[in-house]
Amino acid sequence: MQIKPILSALRRHKAGTFLIAMQIALTLAIVCNALFIIQQRIAHLSERTGIDEPDIFVIECEWVGSPTSQQADARMLEDLRVLRQLSSVQDATPSNSYPLNGGGWDDGIKLKPDQLQDSSGTTVYLADDHFIDTLGLKLIAGRNFRPEEVARIDMRDRLAAPQVIVTKALADKLFPNGDAVGKTIYLAGNPTTILGEVELLQAQSIDRWAADFAYRSVIVPRRLAASLGGFYIVRARPGQLDAAMRAAPAALFEHNPRRVINEQDGVLSFAQVRARAYERDRGMAILMGVICVALLAITAAGIVGLTSFWVGQRRKQIGVRRALGATQRDILGYFMTENLLISLGGVLVGVLLAIAINLWLVTRFEMSRLSMAYVLVGVAILLLLGQGAVLAPALRASRVPPVEATRSV
Amino acid sequence: MLRYYVDLALRSLRRDKVLTVLMVLALALGIGASITTLTVLRLLSGDPLPQKSSQLYYPRIDPNPRNGYIEGQTKPEAVMTYVDAMNLLNAHRAKRQAAMALMQAKVAPLRAHERPFYSDGVMTTSDFFTMFDAPFQYGGGWTPTDDANRAQLVVIAGFLNDKLFGGANSVGKTIRIEDHDFRIVGVLKDWSPQPRFYTQELGGRSYGDGEAVFLPLAAARAIDITPNSVNCFASVSDMKHLETQPCMWLGLWVELGDAAAVASYKEFLAGYANQQQSLGRFQRTETDLPDLMQWLRDEQVVPDDVRLQAALAFGFLLICVVNTVGLLLAKCLRRSGEIGVRRALGATRRDVFVQFMVEASMVGLAGGLLGLVFTELGLWGVRHQPAQYASLAHLNIEMFLFTFVVALVASLIAGLLPAWRACVLAPAPQLKAA
Numbered sequence A: 001m002q003i004k005p006i007l008s009a010l011r012r013h014k015a016g017t018f019l020i021a022m023q024i025a026l027t028l029a030i031v032c033n034a035l036f037i038i039q040q041r042i043a044h045l046s047e048r049t050g051i052d053e054p055d056i057f058v059i060e061c062e063w064v065g066s067p068t069s070q071q072a073d074a075r076m077l078e079d080l081r082v083l084r085q086l087s088s089v090q091d092a093t094p095s096n097s098y099p100l101n102g103g104g105w106d107d108g109i110k111l112k113p114d115q116l117q118d119s120s121g122t123t124v125y126l127a128d129d130h131f132i133d134t135l136g137l138k139l140i141a142g143r144n145f146r147p148e149e150v151a152r153i154d155m156r157d158r159l160a161a162p163q164v165i166v167t168k169a170l171a172d173k174l175f176p177n178g179d180a181v182g183k184t185i186y187l188a189g190n191p192t193t194i195l196g197e198v199e200l201l202q203a204q205s206i207d208r209w210a211a212d213f214a215y216r217s218v219i220v221p222r223r224l225a226a227s228l229g230g231f232y233i234v235r236a237r238p239g240q241l242d243a244a245m246r247a248a249p250a251a252l253f254e255h256n257p258r259r260v261i262n263e264q265d266g267v268l269s270f271a272q273v274r275a276r277a278y279e280r281d282r283g284m285a286i287l288m289g290v291i292c293v294a295l296l297a298i299t300a301a302g303i304v305g306l307t308s309f310w311v312g313q314r315r316k317q318i319g320v321r322r323a324l325g326a327t328q329r330d331i332l333g334y335f336m337t338e339n340l341l342i343s344l345g346g347v348l349v350g351v352l353l354a355i356a357i358n359l360w361l362v363t364r365f366e367m368s369r370l371s372m373a374y375v376l377v378g379v380a381i382l383l384l385l386g387q388g389a390v391l392a393p394a395l396r397a398s399r400v401p402p403v404e405a406t407r408s409v
Numbered sequence B: 001m002l003r004y005y006v007d008l009a010l011r012s013l014r015r016d017k018v019l020t021v022l023m024v025l026a027l028a029l030g031i032g033a034s035i036t037t038l039t040v041l042r043l044l045s046g047d048p049l050p051q052k053s054s055q056l057y058y059p060r061i062d063p064n065p066r067n068g069y070i071e072g073q074t075k076p077e078a079v080m081t082y083v084d085a086m087n088l089l090n091a092h093r094a095k096r097q098a099a100m101a102l103m104q105a106k107v108a109p110l111r112a113h114e115r116p117f118y119s120d121g122v123m124t125t126s127d128f129f130t131m132f133d134a135p136f137q138y139g140g141g142w143t144p145t146d147d148a149n150r151a152q153l154v155v156i157a158g159f160l161n162d163k164l165f166g167g168a169n170s171v172g173k174t175i176r177i178e179d180h181d182f183r184i185v186g187v188l189k190d191w192s193p194q195p196r197f198y199t200q201e202l203g204g205r206s207y208g209d210g211e212a213v214f215l216p217l218a219a220a221r222a223i224d225i226t227p228n229s230v231n232c233f234a235s236v237s238d239m240k241h242l243e244t245q246p247c248m249w250l251g252l253w254v255e256l257g258d259a260a261a262v263a264s265y266k267e268f269l270a271g272y273a274n275q276q277q278s279l280g281r282f283q284r285t286e287t288d289l290p291d292l293m294q295w296l297r298d299e300q301v302v303p304d305d306v307r308l309q310a311a312l313a314f315g316f317l318l319i320c321v322v323n324t325v326g327l328l329l330a331k332c333l334r335r336s337g338e339i340g341v342r343r344a345l346g347a348t349r350r351d352v353f354v355q356f357m358v359e360a361s362m363v364g365l366a367g368g369l370l371g372l373v374f375t376e377l378g379l380w381g382v383r384h385q386p387a388q389y390a391s392l393a394h395l396n397i398e399m400f401l402f403t404f405v406v407a408l409v410a411s412l413i414a415g416l417l418p419a420w421r422a423c424v425l426a427p428a429p430q431l432k433a434a
Helices: A004-011 A014-045 A069-085 A131-135 A168-174 A208-213 A241-255 A270-277 A279-313 A315-323 A328-365 A372-398 A402-406 B002-015 B017-044 B082-091 B144-148 B158-165 B217-222 B259-278 B292-299 B304-334 B336-344 B349-383 B397-423 B427-433
Strands: A056-063 A089-095 A105-110 A120-126 A139-142 A151-153 A163-167 A184-187 A190-198 A217-220 A222-224 A229-236 A267-269 B096-107 B117-124 B136-139 B153-156 B174-177 B180-188 B213-216 B247-255
Touching (some): A004 A328, A014 A279, A014 A328, A056 A069, A056 A241, A056 A270, A069 A089, A069 A229, A089 A120, A120 A222, A131 A229, A279 A328, A279 A372, A279 B304, A315 A402, A328 B304, B002 B017, B017 B397, B082 B096, B096 B217, B117 B217, B136 B158, B153 B174, B213 B217, B304 B336
Antiparallel strands (some): A056 A229, A056 A267, A089 A229, B096 B117, B096 B247
16 A cells, blocks of 8 residues: 555545544543553542452441430440340441541541651451451451450540551551551550551541541441431341341341431441442543543544545546556555554554643642553554444445546536 | 524534534534633632621741741631630720630520431630621521520521521520520521631531531630630640640631731731730741631632533533634535635635634534523532532522623634634635636
8 A cells, every 4th residue: 555645645644644644643542541440440439448258248327305415325226135136137336437437536646656657547447346247257366355354435535555456558657567566556545555467447537638548547446326326237148238237227226226327328338338339430430431432433434534535536547547447445545544544643642642741630630640652552442443443434425436537527 | 684694604603513513413513512611619718708708817826846947838727726715806906806715505406306406506705796797587696695605596597497486576585505594685687608617627517508507615615615627736634625735626707807907917917826825825926817718828728620521621622622623624625616616706815704604603603592591400419419519509690691691702713713714715726626
């Protein structure tokens, strides 16, 4: 295939060539960045919580009648007994929060009492001795709390527990030598000893501000007995999640009706928790996907339109070429190559534009740098799209009969 | 003449139906996407109190320890300790001033069989309502004396009044909040300025519904209601008596009438910080006094995602316009023969140019109309998103008209090149070719 005649033909269609190339360039730039954003969001929403999600659900219970902390604690202990007795429930634990909850208690950890800056941020999970089993966490060092080590705490009490369990991520951050168990740290200003280490437990928030301590959680053996109420995290027996989610609130109300469990979101399976936490990220990914598809469709339509016009305009020339011995394949090849040349030009500009847009996004929106893989994928998509779009008009051109040369239009 | 051009344009558009549909559809998609995102963006970056925002200021001081302070870089704190808020409040250096914190309050229902429910609330001081121009349906706010006396009074929102009293005048009646009796002194009309400027940094949402109850700060604290957000900068001995602890939990707003008042308040604030430093309470003397809109900018209330979507949508529109240019160009060059005939029969270049611009603008109008449909669809989609601002996403008349401006401008820009190419065609060769 000779390229020179194609180029000289294109030179006579500067405006059209330029427009197609520019459309391809802009589309590439936007599609690359959109794909990149989609990938980032998907990576974000597939981060692990570290807990055994399929069997877990959460009950949020508010007390009626402003019980004191002691009264609330007594009610809570009874509730837990009721929950654990249910046949569909394997275990239950009280807590102030849970991963993906998006609200809770974050604090700082110091290694020395007089240290000015925190050594690490952390999410504080208040828990009892059933917490690890209920959530299905993996204890990799040290031991779990004993029942007698768990005490009551009110909203306004100081967090002064003699022992805590930390995640591996937090232990590694504080004690890189891997000997965290038995060491003393300062949580919220109070000394405490590391009793054990769990493998993985995500922080309560997945927002950007909490990204620094995403997996650095600390489990404190305290039941939060507040007059407001709190969360019960419940683990259903395998396969009995639905039954447990129906049975648990009913049993709680039967035992003690002086409570509020919101009908809409008072009882949430962890799948629902996850869907809520990542609704926005998923929405953004879907939107970007839709925009990509629409853009590619519009660009393809533009290429079809302009090429069809060119084919119509050049029927006579095509006829002449055919009469002079060019095969149908030659004609098809001509238009395909022509499109490839234009696309290559567009793609070249598009790559630069994609990088420029990404750099702008990085400065404005806390995004990371575009990886070249996405650019390459984008380039491949657009070259294929161009070839695909040009196929129909090119085929039509190849069917122009040689006799066309003898006709005046 | 214009009618003739419109007629010509319609004929030409009808001749290439597929091409016309393609152009209109692409333009409409671009317009739909960009107007949808622009509507949301404008809504989210709007002025919550247009008539008052230029007079409202948010003083910021910094009671934190010296450690971690970088001169010129560290911004003063966004919330205040009780001591500082009261010192500034009681100095009465502004025309009006109010300290506030957000809270959750359990409200008891009036009928026995209903369950109590939690409502969002504000604990604040008496100037709150006049300073923020909060409109009353019945009654009014409370007085500074009520503040001092810890009077158990409450202003309730219209929607709570509807829920509890069926919308009747409830001033003078009593409701139970956190198991204490509060007498209603005022009922607000629907009032929820967007973005929720005074809830920033106090543990509230940036957009959405307003609060249900407004209590005097002292009265609310007297029955131990805790603020939504408490931020302590030193070790705390007693979380119950927040007033005496090194904890920040109050926002302070002041109303300053003119530039002179602003300048003098700035001076007062700087003087206060210096005085507190010499007393040993402050280690940092940086202060700031942003006005309402500046405060919202500092807080970056508009979510990044929304701005990103808007940027993307306009990129999308640009591609659609380029696409339309290409297609219009193809169309118009195909009609070289017709143009040659028209020129030979006496049409000037100007005439040909206008004719093609009319055709382009008709594509634009059609694109605008369809774009409006897409915009409504897009906004409907936004309303069904889980965002706080979802319910606010509606097309106003301004954006409705703007849609057509965008559509026309886009199509005219798209039409320029083809129309120019058409009008500079030399008639003779075209006639010969035909």
